[in-house]
Amino acid sequence: MKTIFIIVLLFGHFSVLAHETRPAIADVTFNKNATVDLRIQTNIEAMVAGINAKFKNTNDAPEAEYYKQLRGLSATDLEQKFLNFEPSFRVDIHLLLAGQKPIWTFKKVVIPPKGDIRISRISEIFYQAELTPGMTSATWQYDTKYGDAVVRFITEGSDNKTSHWLTNGKTSPEFILTKAVIPRQRWVVAWDYVVLGYEHIVPKGIDHILFVLGLFLLSLKLRPLFWQVTAFTLAHSITLGLTIYGVIQLSSLIVEPLIALSIAYVGIENMLTRELKPWRVLVVFLFGLLHGMGFAGVLLELGLPESEFLTALITFNVGVEFGQISVILVALILVGWLSKKPEIYRKFVVLPGSLVISITGLFWTWQRIFG
DSSP states (O other), rough: OOOHHHHHHHHGGGGGGBBOOOOOEEEEOOOTTSEEEEEEEEEEEHHHOOOTTOBBBBSSTTTTTHHHHTTTSSSSHHHHHHHHHHHHHTTTTTEETTOOOOOOEEEEEEEOOOOOTTTTEEEEEEEEEEOOOOOEEEEEEEEEOOOEEEEEEEETSSEEEEEEEEEOOOEEEEEETTTSSOOOOOOHHHHHHHHHHHHHHHTTHHHHHHHHHHHHHHHOOOHHHHHHHHHHHHHHHHOOOHTTTOOOOOHHHHHHHHHHHHHHHHHHHHHHHHSSSSSHHHHHHHHHHHHHHHHHHHHHOOOOOOOHHHHHHHHHHHHHHHHHHHHHHHHHHHHGGGGOOOHHIIIIIIIIHHHHHHHHHHHHHHHHHOO
16 A cells, blocks of 8 residues: 555656645665665755745745745756755755765756746756765665655666655665675775686686697797797787777677687797797787787676776786786696706697697687688
């Protein structure tokens, strides 16, 4: 019965006689980007005039004459009156999030054009605030001087919503926020995305593993390996960031075959040369740009928390680097002892390993183009 009564109120809210006071309607929407939106539908003429909610008929209030003048104003003139009044109204917004009062930012007020002044003009006031970790529940209370209110708690993209009719300044029952909208602490986000970045290399990123191994196989000397890995890391960090921020965009139908081709290239080159050529670092850098776009595609699929966007982006990249370092360390442990026997190393490690890498890269290239 209570729900039916609220629905009747909502449908009848826009045809109220101007001298009758009616409850405000407050929509509190919790968003996945760690913000909360507040929309209040109310008669702002009565609010600005200062008519206390105890007067059920505005004609009985001492401010009745001023109220009538406000009803006759254009939307533009009334908006200016409200903007002067708004700071004091903002102070009276009592939405508590786990006992904390958020810092509201006034967004706008939407006032209908002046029509029949015998009918209440219902305007909409919009605010927004940021959620912080620990804000897991919400309560609403409307200041008694503004009268009764209906509050509707809404969760973006969810059926998690409820409505409450509040009279005489009562506080609403507690509304529990879902995990989808509760912001996580920065260190939690950082750790999660380090793990995601690492897992994208080990064990899920077999194509990136083969590319890194291709860089490793040509020479066990740390200096050449350092320059190749540095060029690769710098390159993929650049395109990862630029792609995530929407500065550049290239279809995965192009990026993925080229990544596979880069794997084949390093394998083939390893078989054709015995030492690192100066231009190889540049080639590795160019291929790193492609791999960065591949990382970005995965990261876009996983999603980035808007409240900690940069943290997630950086730590994902850190996780990727840890994964690449792990691959190199394991390879060093397995075959590093052959560094003092270069001919044996090349015959039994470089050539067969590079052959497998190049064949696999060529197969993936064909598969990603024609598969």
